[in-house]
Amino acid sequence: MAADTLYLETGSTDPAYNLAFEEVVLQNRREGNTLLLWQNDHAVVIGQNQNAEEEINHAFVEAHGIRVVRRMTGGGAVYHDLGNLNYSWMTDVENAGAITYQQFTRPVVEALRGLGMAAEASGRNDILVEGRKVSGTAQRLLGKRILHHGTLLFDSDPEMIAGALRVDASKFQSKSTKSVRSRVGNIREFLRTDMTLPDFWEYLKGSLGGEALQSGSLTEAEHQQVLRLKAEKYDAWEWTFGRTPRFSFANRHRWDGGLLEVRVQAENGRITAARFYGDFLSLCPPAPLEAALRGRLFQRADVAQALRGLPLQNYLGGIREQEVLDTMFPVSGPKSEAPSF
Structure with missing residues (x-):
């Protein structure tokens, strides 16, 4: 995406740890460009402003041992597994009113097109390939820093996606597709030459990070901050489910x-x-x-x-x-x- 980019990996597939990691980096690394690539294993990640009870199929989630966590950005609920790759991009911003999703999704779209796919940005925050959604994105502003992150469905299980999420039917009122299964797609389906997810990870790292990518790691103090935030916020029932009090x-x-x-x-x-x-x-x-x-x-x-x-x-x-x-x-x-x- 840009020169002089710091690259970090979480080293974990725990969704609570990864979300805490992302937040600590946003809070502490206050200038320059930072790229994270990471994965969550079997999780539903709901948007910060969503009513958790309305977004998940409780019986399915419990039966399949799927974690439910709330992230710090808006947007809708998404299912994560090890067939999905997430990216986080953090950079400086001077004018919040001038921020567009397209400026951040464009490099991802170009990366997918580099693999021979007919990728395009669509709607509010989606990336489509041949009319099927392979990525959803969200953003968070913190002072003069912005976090843009997104999912990339590489080889996820569509049955798990459809079973875990309770999708609002109104999302499909103006669309020709009528179900999650028919609407989403996996990047691997559209590749001209097959590749594994680790290969895709390395390709995306190079495509988004550019030649000036510099690998780094958290300090010990930052790592301890991640562990505290995970325990006190992202693992806590109150953060994920306790935000819907009684209303008249x-x-x-x-x-x-x-x-x-x-x-x-x-x-x-x-x-x-x-x-x-x-x-x-x-x-x-x-x-x-x-x-x-x-x-x-x-x-x-x-x-x-x-x-x-x-x-x-x-x-x-x-x-x-x-x-x-x-x-x-x-x-x-x-x-x-x-x-x-």
Whole structure:
């Protein structure tokens, strides 16, 4: 992707360890370009803003010993196994508003085309080969640093992907494909000359890293930081499943920018808590947005005033203010539901 790139490997297939590793690198390596290539073994990785209970098939996941972990970026849930290769790219950014997915997916698309595939970027954050999804991506902004990471389905088990994920049917309303099995593809299927995953790993490392790639490793202090973060955050039930408290009102809608689910707790007509869930491609956690709504009247005009001036693109990706309001205050009114979490 660029010259003077630091290359790191996690040395692990534990999803909690790998996500902690990635976060520590983002926090500590604050300048220059960094590339990570890594794998998770049998895991469902859900987006930071997703409702975990809505995204996984619990019975299937438990029966097959599949780990469930939450990452620190937005986007949708993905299944990982050792037929999947993940990449993480970290670099400096001056203007968050000018960031596009295409500037980061383009080198990956070019790498796949270098193997003779008709790869293309598509939709919000996907890479397709012959109309089938082989990669999904997400991003996170931390100060002047951005993390862009993605999956690369090389030789994954499509039956496991379909069984582990509970896919929102609205994703397929405007698509000709009607199932996960028909929508996803493996890179190995499209190769003109067969190669193993280790061969693909080495090819991608050279293609993305360039000639100035410099292999490195974590310091001992950073390694200890990874172990603490793994134990305290990514292994913790609270981080993965405990983020869906009881709410009085809930509504969800799929917009062009992704699925948005809003849950609101209100007392005496005022919002006491709000949560935003979905597969929208946020750059930052929506906590400041949720905080801005606390104490506001649960009325469209008052919520609109609270939203005005907030950088919604950072918190909700391509979902706009009007769409937030239409989700919270649909024509038929917000849906009331009995507390279930």
